[in-house]
Amino acid sequence: MPTTRKTSTKRKFAAGKLALLVATRKGLWLLRGDHTRRAWKINGPHFLGQIINHAVLDPRDKRTLLVSASTGHLGPTMFRPTDAGRTFKEVPKPPAFPKVEANEKGDQGRSVGHTFWLTPAHANEPNVWYAGTSPQGLFRSEDGGETWAPFSMINDDPQYRQWMGTIQDGTPDGPKLHSIIVDPRDPKHMYFGMSGGGVHETRDGGVSWKVMIDGMDVVEGFGFDPKQPTFHDPHCLRMCPSNPDRIYQQNHCGIYRIDRPSDTWVRIGKSMSKKVGDIGFPLVLHPRNDNTAWVFPMDGTQVWPRVSPDGKPAVYVTRNGGNTWQKQNTGMPKSQGWWTVKRQAMCGDACDPVGLYFGTSSGEVWMSRDEGKKWACIARHLPEIYAVEVAAL
Amino acid sequence: MNVLIPDALLSYTQKRRTQAQGATLAELLADLDHQYSGIRFRMVDEQDRIRRHIRIFVNGEQVHALTHALGANDDVVIVQALSGG
Numbered sequence: 001m002p003t004t005r006k007t008s009t010k011r012k013f014a015a016g017k018l019a020l021l022v023a024t025r026k027g028l029w030l031l032r033g034d035h036t037r038r039a040w041k042i043n044g045p046h047f048l049g050q051i052i053n054h055a056v057l058d059p060r061d062k063r064t065l066l067v068s069a070s071t072g073h074l075g076p077t078m079f080r081p082t083d084a085g086r087t088f089k090e091v092p093k094p095p096a097f098p099k100v101e102a103n104e105k106g107d108q109g110r111s112v113g114h115t116f117w118l119t120p121a122h123a124n125e126p127n128v129w130y131a132g133t134s135p136q137g138l139f140r141s142e143d144g145g146e147t148w149a150p151f152s153m154i155n156d157d158p159q160y161r162q163w164m165g166t167i168q169d170g171t172p173d174g175p176k177l178h179s180i181i182v183d184p185r186d187p188k189h190m191y192f193g194m195s196g197g198g199v200h201e202t203r204d205g206g207v208s209w210k211v212m213i214d215g216m217d218v219v220e221g222f223g224f225d226p227k228q229p230t231f232h233d234p235h236c237l238r239m240c241p242s243n244p245d246r247i248y249q250q251n252h253c254g255i256y257r258i259d260r261p262s263d264t265w266v267r268i269g270k271s272m273s274k275k276v277g278d279i280g281f282p283l284v285l286h287p288r289n290d291n292t293a294w295v296f297p298m299d300g301t302q303v304w305p306r307v308s309p310d311g312k313p314a315v316y317v318t319r320n321g322g323n324t325w326q327k328q329n330t331g332m333p334k335s336q337g338w339w340t341v342k343r344q345a346m347c348g349d350a351c352d353p354v355g356l357y358f359g360t361s362s363g364e365v366w367m368s369r370d371e372g373k374k375w376a377c378i379a380r381h382l383p384e385i386y387a388v389e390v391a392a393l
Numbered sequence: 394m395n396v397l398i399p400d401a402l403l404s405y406t407q408k409r410r411t412q413a414q415g416a417t418l419a420e421l422l423a424d425l426d427h428q429y430s431g432i433r434f435r436m437v438d439e440q441d442r443i444r445r446h447i448r449i450f451v452n453g454e455q456v457h458a459l460t461h462a463l464g465a466n467d468d469v470v471i472v473q474a475l476s477g478g
Contacts, residue, residue, distance in 0.1 A: 112438075
């Protein structure tokens with residue numbers, strides 16, 4: 001294992017005002033926590049009836065809350081606050097692909113189905129945001145989310161379009177560009193993932209991109225070439241806040257870690273229990289310790305049930321960079337818990353000890369105040385949860 | 394001409410009936426978007442395709458093409474088809 005920078009855990013990060021932004025298939029709910037993180041007050045629904053794919057508070061100004069929405073009956077849109085968050089308005093120009101005239105085959109250009117992923121840009125670039133869409137597209141806003149434009153060449157590049165595949169090649173509700181990561185040391189150094197289409201990196205602000213799939217497995221038994229990005233399905237990428245050279249990945253085919261400048265992913269999920277496996281969607285990293293990561297495994301056998309294996313939900317943690325994993329399920333159902341946790345629906349705060357949060361597709365929000373040792377349900381009976389983000393107010 | 398707005402788009406217009414101008418359906422939708430920024434994209438995608446759950450009727454007849462010619466006194470009804478759970 002490559003050497004990585006150790007970080008101090010002596011400092012205490014007390015819980016200030018925290019809010020969970022719970023994006024669901026039917027609207028947005030807020031859960032406001034007290035300073036102990038024991039009491040949570042639910043607030044909502046907001047945007048009732050709208051499909052909320054992602055809601056993110058800008059950590060740079062702690063005011064701009066972008067909410068990606070669609071209704072199922074209308075085209076996609078995005079909401080942003082107008083007056084310190086008291087009211088929201090729809091942005092005038094959400095992400096959209098360029099108009100393309102139909103060719104002789106009748107093929108037309110692509111249309112954004114929904115904005116799936118939102119990432120505030122570098123701290124030195126206020127008001128800049130990035131968005132990933134379904135079907136896959138990468139967009140950038142320079143005015144706090146009011147207007148969006150295609151970013152870099154990938155949306156229309158023939159090679160990238162081939163890797164992205166068609167609407168039939170992605171997740172059930174469309175292929176997605178996700179996990180847009182900006183290096184805190186350099187705003188021009190970025191990563192993103194595509195389901196499907198692999199992991200990609202730029203060091204020149206999106207002028208050129210490099211494929212990063214070495215070491216990643218593909219689905220076996222079909223003769224898929226692992227050198228082809230189109231066969232790779234990263235579900236979630238996270239960069240260690242304490243070590244930007246270390247990235248963890250939850251993939252359709254396992255859990256991985258990479259330590260730059262290495263270009264090869266290491267499948268650290270092989271050390272998971274064989275009965276549980278290393279398939280899943282979300283992945284959360286410790287804010288101060290680059291050896292600690294949490295995952296929420298799913299049943300990836302046969303027809304891909306995508307629920308907790310054997311109906312026994314559990315988070316798994318590694319505290320040594322993936323050499324070993326331990327189950328964390330105290331407080332969760334010991335049986336008949338058929339939960340699904342989507343890739344954006346698990347997150348952590350920056351407190352000490354770290355608070356962990358996840359939302360299920362069956363509408364429950366669970367949290368742990370002690371880095372996963374004990375879990376408690378803090379909201380239930382919500383619609384299907386798509387994303388959970390913690391916001392420090 | 395008169396344009397009837399469906400419930401799902403009242404957040405833009407704040408009223409059920411509004412006025413808009415245009416010699417074609419495309420021009421009418423552009424005028425609506427000029428008045429109510431962003432409303433067109435909810436009904437028509439970036440490739441100028443009327444979205445799946447949007448229906449537009451002119452004088453009681455369903456219209457499918459943005460090139461459809463309109464008269465000054467035409468009555469336009471925009472309908473949001475509802476489906477799913």
